[in-house]
Amino acid sequence: MTVPYRTLGKTLGAGFALFALAACGGENGASVSSEQESKVLPGGGTVKEMVEKRHEAMEDIGDSFKTISDQLKSGSPDLEAIKGSAALIAEHAPNVGDWFPAETSPALGVDTDALATIWERPEEFAAIAAKFETAAGELNTAAQTGDVEAIGAAFKATGGQCKACHDDFREDD
Ligand code: HEC
The missing domain is CATH 1.20.120.10 (Cytochrome c/b562)
Known part of the structure; x- marks a missing residue:
């Protein structure tokens, strides 16, 4: 995934790459968070x-x-x-x-x-x-x-x- 992002960044400009990364990070954050939050503690x-x-x-x-x-x-x-x-x-x-x-x-x-x-x-x-x-x-x-x-x-x-x-x-x- 690193290469396509870099290519996109070069082609469309840093602004687009940043936007794409931010959106992706947000989604990941949410799903990791809910999975971790439902874990049962010792x-x-x-x-x-x-x-x-x-x-x-x-x-x-x-x-x-x-x-x-x-x-x-x-x-x-x-x-x-x-x-x-x-x-x-x-x-x-x-x-x-x-x-x-x-x-x-x-x-x-x-x-x-x-x-x-x-x-x-x-x-x-x-x-x-x-x-x-x-x-x-x-x-x-x-x-x-x-x-x-x-x-x-x-x-x-x-x-x-x-x-x-x-x-x-x-x-x-
Ligand atoms: C040893 C560490 C520690 C001490 C001592 C401590 N706090 Fe906190 N306090 C925290 C942490 C860490 C959080 C954030 C908890 C979270 O969001 O999960 C917090 C959150 C809070 C909050 C916001 C509630 C929330 O979770 O949003 C208040 C109000 C607060 N503390 C008041 C106090 C007061 C007043 C004292 C002293 C009389 C005090 N705390 C002593 C660590 C401490």
Whole structure:
């Protein structure tokens, strides 16, 4: 297939060749993706289900984190809202590492914002996931005491780990 494309490119111009390649790549991407996404994982459930599950869990974490942020910014933080949100983040945090089986990499055609760097640099990813778990635990501990200053400090530390992971392992928004 390489030769005909090259010939076409020479005959009809680079623009046409690029268009033909792009169209072809798109079709391949779609079929590889759906085939990979229906694969069953060793731990049960399909690739697609795992990607959906982590998407929802991350959204939960994001919503809870925003609640804490909003409360800290308000003049009179609602401690109950902060406690519930911090507990939810701390509940999810130990599981983050399990949401990224190798079968769910975008390198295999899976539709996800997770970057292939997760599986290229697994030790770095695991290290950040572990730091995040620690930070989220500390945030939860601080939240349950109701000490707003301690909550603020732990909130910042946790946010640093969200950012560290997203910077290297998640597609930019
Ligand atoms: C160890 C890595 C890691 C940590 C820590 C982490 N995230 Fe994520 N997050 C990801 C990855 C990877 C995705 C993309 C998942 C996907 O698309 O499959 C993501 C997605 C998201 C999304 C979008 C949901 C989606 O899938 O579109 C939100 C919101 C989010 N994270 C919020 C947070 C917040 C807030 C924190 C910290 C309190 C956090 N994350 C900590 C790796 C991480």
